Amino acid sequence: MGLPPFRYHRPATLEEALHLLERLGDGAVVLAGGTDLIPQIRSGAAHPEDTVDISRLDELRGLSVKGAQLHIGPLATHAELAASALVREAAPALAAACATIAAPPIRNSATLGGNLANASPAADTAPPLLALNATLQLSDRRRSRSLPIYDFFVGPGSTILEDGELITAVSVELPAYRSASVFAKFGKRNAMAIAVASVAVYVAVDPGSGAITEARVALGSVGPTPFRALEAERVLRAGTGGAAEIQAAATCAANATQPIADLRASADYRRLLASILVQRAITDALDRARAEGCQSCTK
Amino acid sequence: MYEVELALKVNGTEVSLRVPANTTLLDLLREHLGLTGAKRGCEQGDCGACVVLLDGEPVASCLVLAVQAEGHQVRTVEGLSQGAEMHPLQKAFVEEWAVQCGYCTSGMLMSAVALLEDNPNPSTEEVKEALSGNLCRCTGYQSIIRAVKKVTRPGGTLAT
Numbered sequence: 001m002g003l004p005p006f007r008y009h010r011p012a013t014l015e016e017a018l019h020l021l022e023r024l025g026d027g028a029v030v031l032a033g034g035t036d037l038i039p040q041i042r043s044g045a046a047h048p049e050d051t052v053d054i055s056r057l058d059e060l061r062g063l064s065v066k067g068a069q070l071h072i073g074p075l076a077t078h079a080e081l082a083a084s085a086l087v088r089e090a091a092p093a094l095a096a097a098c099a100t101i102a103a104p105p106i107r108n109s110a111t112l113g114g115n116l117a118n119a120s121p122a123a124d125t126a127p128p129l130l131a132l133n134a135t136l137q138l139s140d141r142r143r144s145r146s147l148p149i150y151d152f153f154v155g156p157g158s159t160i161l162e163d164g165e166l167i168t169a170v171s172v173e174l175p176a177y178r179s180a181s182v183f184a185k186f187g188k189r190n191a192m193a194i195a196v197a198s199v200a201v202y203v204a205v206d207p208g209s210g211a212i213t214e215a216r217v218a219l220g221s222v223g224p225t226p227f228r229a230l231e232a233e234r235v236l237r238a239g240t241g242g243a244a245e246i247q248a249a250a251t252c253a254a255n256a257t258q259p260i261a262d263l264r265a266s267a268d269y270r271r272l273l274a275s276i277l278v279q280r281a282i283t284d285a286l287d288r289a290r291a292e293g294c295q296s297c298t299k
Numbered sequence: 300m301y302e303v304e305l306a307l308k309v310n311g312t313e314v315s316l317r318v319p320a321n322t323t324l325l326d327l328l329r330e331h332l333g334l335t336g337a338k339r340g341c342e343q344g345d346c347g348a349c350v351v352l353l354d355g356e357p358v359a360s361c362l363v364l365a366v367q368a369e370g371h372q373v374r375t376v377e378g379l380s381q382g383a384e385m386h387p388l389q390k391a392f393v394e395e396w397a398v399q400c401g402y403c404t405s406g407m408l409m410s411a412v413a414l415l416e417d418n419p420n421p422s423t424e425e426v427k428e429a430l431s432g433n434l435c436r437c438t439g440y441q442s443i444i445r446a447v448k449k450v451t452r453p454g455g456t457l458a459t
Contacts, residue, residue, distance in 0.1 A: 007300035008320035008366055038323070038362045039343045051320070055367060079356070103432025104410065106344055108356040109363060191431030192345055
């Protein structure tokens with residue numbers, strides 16, 4: 001079935017794109033990889049008069065380390081992020097998540113910025129970026145603002161992005177020397193399945209004692225938005241990472257979920273799954289942080 | 300702006316034409332260029348029947364606008380054979396009976412070609428991962444995996 005007609009624009013620069021988005025207003029949609037947008041246009045969920053193709057804007061590409069931050073251009077595809085040695089070292093949970101999204105033909109097109117802006121509660125890149133304390137730069141023609149990804153998601157399919165505003169950079173803190181981040185998800189099959197529950201965990205440990213110095217736990221697909229389980233994090237930060245503490249943190253995380261029941265799973269099953277995935281992810285992250293840590297990190 | 304001018308390379312040949320902006324790469328190939336090897340399946344990126352190579356990487360052509368391929372190189376199943384001589388992977392598909400209804404075959408071939416050009420000696424797990432976005436509803440996966448494994452070359456390159 002053909003797509004309904006729309007006008008196509010390919011701005012040559014970011015500035016031109018932001019001008020165009022301001023001028024066109026809410027009848028315009030932003031096209032990057034297209035893997036969410038094209039099905040939405042096809043189904044009628046999106047019905048743009050104008051499509052603004054940002055996929056060739058060099059300003060929105062590139063991976064670099066500046067100071068204690070890894071900067072990721074939002075046009076990075078999931079395939080690029082999964083394959084990048086830099087991302088695998090500096091943001092292992094993000095690389096791991098990107099390697100599990102859909103399947104190669106989608107990963108070659110779909111972008112990080114698109115996955116975030118689409119704001120599915122099941123967006124696989126969201127829990128890792130929450131666990132890695134990512135900062136997003138959002139820009140429209142008039143201003144540019146930076147905010148923690150913690151503040152970005154508002155509800156299913158909804159973010160704080162305003163009309164005419166683009167995600168122009170994604171930054172994550174470089175990990176501490178003895179730290180690890182992991183991603184875990186569960187779906188009905190490994191490829192192409194939308195997650196029933198997903199989890200990302202970042203932990204840092206004291207190089208001497210092995211005690212937990214920082215812990216961040218984020219979940220996806222078990223609430224209206226991806227979210228941090230702050231109570232679970234407090235339980236972990238107060239302790240040494242023993243089995244009872246990990247179990248208590250997993251219970252806190254499960255209590256923080258607000259899962260729906262749908263054709264993929266019941267709410268109770270999602271809550272149980274969240275607890276088990278959190279427990280496994282914390283255990284895995286602690287083992288890795290203590291065994292190897294981030295070898296090239298000096299922070 | 301409802302129409303766009305396009306110039307791109309399809310199977311090594313320069314193509315220039317004017318199409319509606321809402322034309323997908325799959326529509327361009329099938330409806331405008333007469334290349335019907337890539338199949339229209341789910342039109343949601345789930346099934347892989349429409350997979351073609353864009354600058355060497357497999358993509359779901361039902362989710363890519365034709366205009367996004369402008370200035371790039373597209374390869375389809377029609378570009379695999381050299382005249383009457385089938386590509387080694389196509390021969391392996393025939394020899395291993397890796398085809399039943401055939402609807403998934405061109406997408407399977409293109410995903411597998413992309414894998415083998417990057418990694419001439421993949422493990423069975425790597426083959427399965429590379430084909431994980433291509434569905435076969437005739438339950439033919441084992442023979443497809445066998446066919447791909449048949450043209451792997453330990454330490455070598457894919458003969459074309």
